[in-house]
Amino acid sequence: MMKKGQITMFVVMGIVLVILVGLVVYIKSSIVTTEPPETDITETYSNEIASIKLYTEDCMYKLGKEAFIELGQRGGYLDTSFIHPYGLTATESDGFEIFPDSGIVIPFWYYMKSKNDCTGCVFDSQKPFLAGRTNKSVTGQVISYIENNIDSCLKGYSFMKTEGFEVVEGPPKVDIKLGGDTIIEMKKSVVIEKDGKTYSINSFVTSLGLDFSSLYSFATEIVEQLIYQGFFENQVLNDITIYNFGYDEVSKPIPPIQGGKETYFSYPGMYMKSIENVNNILANEVIPNTVSGVKVSGTRNGVISMVISGKNETELFFEEAFQNQKLLQIFNFDRVDRNQYSVFFTYLPIWKPYLRINNKAGFLNVQPAKIFPPISLPFDLGSIYQMNYNFYYDLSFPVMIRLYDEEAFNGEGYNFIFGFESNLRKNTPFNKSGTAPTLNVQGNQNDVFCDYRNRNSGNISIIVKNFATKQPVKGLEISYTCGSLTCLIGATGMYDTPGLVTTLPTCLDGVISFSDNNYYIDKPTYLTSVKGKNQAVEIVAYPKKKLNITILSNPVRKNYDFSIPKIFWEPVFLELTPSIDETFLIRVERISNDSSINEFKSFASFNSETPAAIEFIPGNYSIEVISLLYLGENRSVDRIVIPEDERCYSGECFTLPEVSFNATFPSGGVVLNNETGYFEIGEDIYNKSNITFKVFTIDHAGMKVMEDLEEMNKIEYYSMNYKSNILPVLE
Known part of the structure; x- marks a missing residue:
């Protein structure tokens, strides 16, 4: 009879033997080796096969990482050529450039698709799908990138050929699995032959150490809450009020949000502001501070920081309340652990916002009204004036959102960047709805x-x-x-x-x-x-037919009629070649009364030193050309200044501040739309090669007084009244 200890030893040895047999079976089933056709196929595992597997999976990891990093810089796309970041402001298209001519285009995950001055406006998103095999899905793009570049990375397994092996490769078939990690699987036949023996391997797999699915879901949550809460719109309204704090009503740097009345016992001066100057203040000071101060609750950097030293309880209370107001609360807790991410919001002044105040783009003026005491008084108060304020902002600006996962790629970190458009109309968040929207999150x-x-x-x-x-x-x-x-x-x-x-x-x-x-x-x-x-x-x-662009300029000049007398502006049709300092932004859109017709839009940027082309197909078109004159020391025009001036009303006089353009001046353009009339492109477009746009350009030398700024708003008026002179010409 065996002792208990001996029985235990045999049991252990039996278990070990079973495990070893299982490992051998597993390894043999993973790798297939075959003899040449005339001999029996033999399965084996070798160092050479292991080298091929490691080498191939390293290439898969490298290419997958490259693709995710690249699309992370562009809102989920490797190719953003379908995004058209053209317009006088950064909110007139479906994306925007980080820097001019950088080629780095950020698509909007939420934006107003219609024009800034639209009625019945439509909102849209350029957010890519998460899964699928199309070029509008994240996984589809990465799959294509790996399949298109894997052979150049593998280099024909040249390291095996130097060892005397013959290598035969099959085409790659890549798949991506998303979950807690990003798994890349590839089916690809690799057969090596040496000394009469053939070895083959068909399956490869690697993981990136990137939880892209969770990051994508969290980015979607952020956009949904920004829309639902009207977050940036409300923030900028508050910060406009704060920016004006400490000024009396007449001297406020930017028009106050809320309407009100102020009474004066002497003439206070007309309240007059250049909207261009207001736009510069918003772009350079208010909006950057508004946007950069926002944090997301529950994230790594979503922590309120306050300076406590030297402040009493009341000051601390109000500062904490102010900081909490800048915290974006995410109410949907079930999708993702937010603590693994940091979130940053950015606005740069070069992304010019769209601004209208009281539906005006030139300048604002509010004249004080003379009022009389309601009852007779035994003493003379003199003249009493009342200033009534009621300013309504239409404001649109882009926000760049960056999510950072510092644990991704085994601690190297990962950035994901996309755009969001904020829209304020008549002091109200324009994209706010009664319920939280749901942006499409596509899964497996x-x-x-x-x-x-x-x-x-x-x-x-x-x-x-x-x-x-x-x-x-x-x-x-x-x-x-x-x-x-x-x-x-x-x-x-x-x-x-x-x-x-x-x-x-x-x-x-x-x-x-x-x-x-x-x-x-x-x-x-x-x-x-x-x-x-x-x-x-x-x-x-x-x-799509590409037509080479030519632009001819017709100056709008100030004239004098001494017989009336009268000063007026009118166009002179000289069809001049534009200055090299002028850039023209061109946007065309095919028009149809059939709502089922897909939209067709085309964009171009033209300068006389840089040839450009624009695409058309047959149809009726709205056309908008915007002319920008670039200013500076090395330009033909250094700056454009409307000097300080004086105005007098009812015997009282006041001073209008100087208005200056230092970087760009919106010098004109042309508009063909439903008001002025569309432009028809016939089927003979395919026999044409050039299109000439004729535009109006405001003579900046005639811009002397505030009232001249109104010429900037008359391009549509001139286009309507002189349409026969400015129709495009096809050749």
Whole structure:
């Protein structure tokens, strides 16, 4: 009989043996090795295979990290060419440049899609989808980046070839799994041969140490709460009031938010402000301080800091209340642990805001009214004046939001940057709603919908025809969208066919589309895919025609009619070549009364020293050209100054302060819209190569008094009254 200790020893040895056998089976199942075709296939594991696996997964990590870092600088996109950061202000498009001509474009995750002076305004978002395999999803972009660059990173496994191995590679198939980490999986056949033996490996996997899914969800929460709370709009209203603190009503640097009345026993002077000067104060002082002081509750840097020394309890109470007001509260606690992030908000003065006060863009003036005592008094009070204030701000400005995860990439840290547009109209947050909005957060349900096993429709034949040539277009990547789910289906022209024949997942009123910057589809192509049903679809694609730009300038000059006498401004149609210091921002939009028509917009920036082109397709267009004259010591014009001046009303006189333009002067442009009339582009556009825009430019030498500033607001008036002289010319 064996002793108890001996039995225990045999049990332990048995367990160890089972574990060893399991490890061998696991390793052998992970790596497949084969003999050449004429011999039996043998499975084995080798140092060479281990080297290939490590080398390949290092490349996957490197490329994945590169892609996430790059898209983190651009709001979730590797390519932002579809964002058009053009306009007189930073809020006139769907994104903005960090610095002029930097090429770094930040898309708005929330913005007003309509023009700043719109009625019935529409809001939109350029936030990418999280998952999916399209170029508008984060994972889709990273997958494409890795698949397109993996071969150049691997360099044909040259290190193996120097050891006498022959290497044969298959195409890569990449997938990304999001969760607590970002996992990159790749299917790729790599076969090496030496000394009559063949070894192969087909599967690779690596992790980035980046919880991008949680970061994306938290960024979405921040945007939702900024919208719901009207946060920046309310902050800037408060800070405008604070900025004016300590000034009497007449001398306040910027117009006060709230209306009111002030009574004076002597003439106080007219309240008059240049809105351009007010805009400069807002852009350089008020908005930067408002935005940079905001923090998000529960984050690493979301802590209130106060200087306590030398302050009494009352002062500390009000300072704490002020600081708490700058704290963005996140009420949705169930998505993410916010403590792993720091959040920073930035506004730079170069991102010029849109500003109108009392619907004016030139200058404000409030004249005091003379009033009389309500009853007769035995003594003379003299004249009594009352100043009535009622200022309404229309203000739009961009905010750059940066989320920082210092634990990402194994402690190296990760930045994610995107844009948000704040809009104030008539002193009220313009984007505030009664309930918190929900921005689309797309998850892995896309993977289920797009699974090949779920494509159970009949054969779907898709042909895309060029509107100009009437020929099929090859090489277009076709997508199929059902609700919020989008699948990349395939490409036209594969296997020498004119279009694409494929199967689709079943869906009611799905949309077939493609993404190609060279073509435009005017209407969505709806298709209800039915199990087992064959269907054919033909899509008409308009090729975008690029036209080279020429600009001719017609000066608007001040004239004198001594017979009346009268001073007036009028255009002179000289069609001059613009100065090299003038830059023209051009925006065109195709107009249709059919709400189902997809929008088509095109933008360009033109300078006489830098050739530029703009895209069109046939249709009716609204056209807006804005002229900016750049000022400075090395420019043709150093600065433009309207000097201090005096005005007298009812025998009382007061001084108007100087107004100066030191960097840029909005010198004119042209407007063709529903008021002035649209511009029609015919089908012969495809035979044209040039377009000449004719614009009005205000003669800055004639800008002598405050009233001359109103010329800046008359471009639409001149465009309407002299339309025949300023229509674009196609050649």
